[in-house]
Amino acid sequence: MCARRVEIVGGGPAGLYAARLLKLNRPDWQVTVHERMQAHADTFGFGVVLTGSTLDNLEAADPESAAGIRSAGHAGHALRLHRGVEQIMLHGARNLAIGRHALLEVLGAHARAAGVRVRTGEHVDSVTLDADVVIAADGVRSATREKLAGDLGGDLQMGRGLYLWCGAPFALTDSVFAPVRTEHGLFVAHAYPYSPERSTFLIETDEATWRGAGMETSASATPAGDSDAASLRYLERAFRAELGGCALLGNRSRWSRFATVHLDRWYHGNTVLIGDAAHTAHYTLGSGTKLALEDAIALTGNLLATEDVSTAFAEYERNRRPAVDRFQQLAARSQRWWESFGSRAHRPLPVLATGFMTRAGNLDLDRLAGNSPDLVRSALEAYRGEPVAELPADVAAWVFEQPWVHRTLDLATRIVQDPEILGEHTELDWSDPDPWSHEARAVLDAVRANPGGVVRLRGADHGAQGRIDLAERIRLELQRPVLVELPRSARDGAAAALLCGRCDLVRFTD
Ligand SMILES: Cc1cc2nc3c(=O)[nH]c(=O)nc-3n(C[C@H](O)[C@H](O)[C@H](O)COP(=O)(O)OP(=O)(O)OC[C@H]3O[C@@H](n4cnc5c(N)ncnc54)[C@H](O)[C@@H]3O)c2cc1C
The missing domain is CATH 3.30.9.20 (D-Amino Acid Oxidase; Chain A, domain 2)
Incomplete structure (x- = not known):
């Protein structure tokens, strides 16, 4: 393959890492990063978290820079939910936290060591760059994305909080x-x-x-x-x-709403977008830097594998879409949980903590019980209203098997086979992911207009999580018991939902 000229706009994690990986593998290519800041120290923000699996991926892609990141980071702390005088410990993950400035120093030094030209203090316009490949790693406010909006499609959603x-x-x-x-x-x-x-x-x-x-x-x-x-x-x-009485530090710290970027296409002509320029995931999932670095790994792998730039871009997008979509979905659910936190902040701490751990839908109760047995046992006790001597072998099955009593209804388990046993109830359809939308308000109004009885939420299989989240809103705002209908594939989410008070009953529709 002949030598290429690659121009990268943005010296954030995505741009610096992509540059390093390209130049490391193709020293004959000319790779330049243009960063508008004068120095890495000028960057915004403070520390970010990288998970153990992200570190494993970095290790596989480039052990040298991964070692640099590890040694500049801070590892091994546990999680703690703290409310007034109460607190609860959660399992310590294999996470590593690192200052954004330190991360950029490490990535910048390794990019330069590989022979990349890192030109700071240069605000460039990607559209005017003369190169075989332009990598737009210019962040969430990407000017490249704006300029190519007609070709890339997509949208930008601003958070409520x-x-x-x-x-x-x-x-x-x-x-x-x-x-x-x-x-x-x-x-x-x-x-x-x-x-x-x-x-x-x-x-x-x-x-x-x-x-x-x-x-x-x-x-x-x-x-x-x-x-x-x-x-x-x-x-x-x-x-x-x-x-502890210390001051809070600011670093261009101003109130913001999180911007979620979705694009229909991540490339156009000789320009490809990576990292926050292409997609963002709410910070409460702690995965934006991860996605940016993993984009760099995937894109550089594809650029190194084929002569044809459009084929490389198409492969990059095909490979990365599923993981990015999944993280964006998890992050969106986590974002909605935190943006509505005030409505459930009063819950018993073990229930709140279990809700926090299962909020995005990627951690089931059995895995949580393996990591944090005391937490799950306390949550089971709050759910049953009496001591639980030992953690059950199948936590989800135990949760389903508990009885439920409400007014004249006395059910042996939380799984309803035949909704007729509910007697007169309010039946509504919901398949949207966002229970805080304008449309959801209309559903709440409909529930209010039908006082008394259980609310039964039905809908498409793909909308199971959104139904669970709307059920929680109905319980919290209207104090009405809710049955959620869902497919068996949502069994884990259903068990967590019952335990954390998101719904009262479930019905499997298949
Ligand atoms: C509050 C908050 C907390 C976060 N916490 C975490 C966390 O714990 N874990 C995690 O994984 N992620 C976290 N993130 C997300 C993470 O910060 C981003 O996903 C990540 O920085 C994306 O990297 P990037 O290289 O794509 O973009 P950026 O880091 O934004 O880098 C883009 C760079 O491009 C430069 N630039 C822009 N335009 C131009 C131009 N025209 N010319 C030259 N340079 C230009 C900018 O100066 C910037 O340096 C958090 C985000 C926020 C907002």
């Missing part, structure tokens, strides 16, 4: 999820250590709380590029216990 990415000048002992209520409403911190002297403090709230606390005003009064000092001081007071 608001987040502020701040830091703290010390290393927490664990990764902490801490809800705190002020006179204006609920704020939740997702905090974890990422170096011996730094922690990420990512704080979320809902729009009403944000406005009520005057943060809309302070956000609009903050000059571009600065941190919202008034919000930082407010949150310092709210999270005094978690911060």
Whole structure:
């Protein structure tokens, strides 16, 4: 294959890693990264988390830079859900946290060592670059994506909640999820250590709380590029216990709504998009950097395998779509869970923690019980209302087998075979993933208009998770018992839903 000229727009994780992998394998290619920041130290944000499986993938692609990432990272902390004086420990995953700045330093150094030209302080327009291949790794606000919008299709959805990415000048002992209520409403911190002297403090709230606390005003009064000092001081007071009296650090920290990017196509002509430019996944799943780095692995593999650039791009998209779609779906569900956190924040802590662990739908109860047996036993006790001496061998089956009593209904198990036993009930269809949409409000109005009785939610098989999530909303807002109909393939999600109070009864339709 003849030598190529590759121009990369954006020196974030995706761009630097793609450059390193290309140049490492084809030293004869000319690979240039253009980064508009003057230095990696100028980057936004604080620490990010990489999972054990991501690290394994990096190790397989390039052991040298993977070792650099490991040694610059901070590993081995447990998870803790913390609410006032209560707390619950969750299993410590194989996760590694690393400062964004440190990650870029490692990737930048390895790219340069491989012979990549990394040109900082260069804001370039991808459309004007003269190259065989242009890789647009220009992030969530990708100008390339905007310029090629007509060819790439897709959409951008803004989150309902608001987040502020701040830091703290010390290393927490664990990764902490801490809800705190002020006179204006609920704020939740997702905090974890990422170096011996730094922690990420990512704080979320809902729009009403944000406005009520005057943060809309302070956000609009903050000059571009600065941190919202008034919000930082407010949150310092709210999270005094978690911060141990320390100040919150800002790094261009301002309230934002998460932007979810979906594209119909990831390439056009000689330009291909990777990382956040092509797709984003809500940060509560901690997978945006993972996807960006894994895109770089896949794309470079395809570019190195074939002479024809369009074939390489098509293969890259074909290979990566399924994983990206799956992570985007998981992340969207996680996002909705966190954006509606206030409605379930009062639940018993083991139930809340089990709900947190199973929120995205990629962890079943048996696996959770294997990792966190005490947590699951406490959740089973809250569900049954009496002590549970030993964890059952099949947690899901145990959950289904528990009786359910409601007014005149006295059922031996949580699985309903024949809905006629419910007597008079309210039957509604729902197959949409988003239980907080405008359409969902109409369903809630319909439930309100039919007082009394169980609500029975039916619909297409693919909508099972959305039905479970709408059931939870109905239970929380209207205090009505809900039966969810779903296929047997959703058995794990159904068991978790029952245990975490998302629904009361299930019916398998196949
Ligand atoms: C609050 C928050 C928390 C997160 N936490 C995690 C986490 O724990 N784990 C995780 O895996 N992910 C996390 N992420 C996601 C992660 O930050 C992104 O997915 C990741 O940075 C994407 O990498 P990227 O290289 O595609 O884009 P970016 O990191 O955004 O890099 C793009 C680069 O392109 C440069 N650029 C843009 N336009 C131009 C131009 N025209 N010319 C030159 N340069 C340009 C920018 O300056 C930037 O350096 C989080 C995101 C947020 C918002």
